[in-house]
Amino acid sequence: MNSMRGAATYARGAGAYARVGVESGVMAASPHQLIVMLFDGAQASIRKARIHLEDGNIAEKGLAISKAMDIVNNGLLAALDREQGGEVAENLASLYDYVVRLLRAANRDNDPASLDRAAKLLDDIGSAWRQVGGGASES
Numbered sequence: 001m002n003s004m005r006g007a008a009t010y011a012r013g014a015g016a017y018a019r020v021g022v023e024s025g026v027m028a029a030s031p032h033q034l035i036v037m038l039f040d041g042a043q044a045s046i047r048k049a050r051i052h053l054e055d056g057n058i059a060e061k062g063l064a065i066s067k068a069m070d071i072v073n074n075g076l077l078a079a080l081d082r083e084q085g086g087e088v089a090e091n092l093a094s095l096y097d098y099v100v101r102l103l104r105a106a107n108r109d110n111d112p113a114s115l116d117r118a119a120k121l122l123d124d125i126g127s128a129w130r131q132v133g134g135g136a137s138e139s
Helices: 002-028 031-055 058-077 082-109 112-135
Strands: none
Touching: 031 058, 031 082, 031 112, 058 082, 058 112, 082 112
């Protein structure tokens, strides 16, 4: 029984440590790095959704897809500056909307191909974002 309590305490402590690490990373990140973190988070959620789908854990699959959709809608899409970004921002908004539709279809139809298409699009956009940031100075 003591080992069970110890494991539970360790898990809570490890979770708290991870949250502090993420929060510290967010607090210290530049705007560019925050966008990269959003891409990474969406991809991680899609990977989790795929694993849960393959394991037949439909409820957890749905939660992971919902998290990915939330990151795309309330993170990546919300971060677009449509006034200054012009046509590029509008094109990204359309792509993000399409990604969300793919994720919705993957959730509704338990469709791994839709998950793969969404992940590929986010990977392509995220890679371009990383390349742009690698050569630009951040303020």
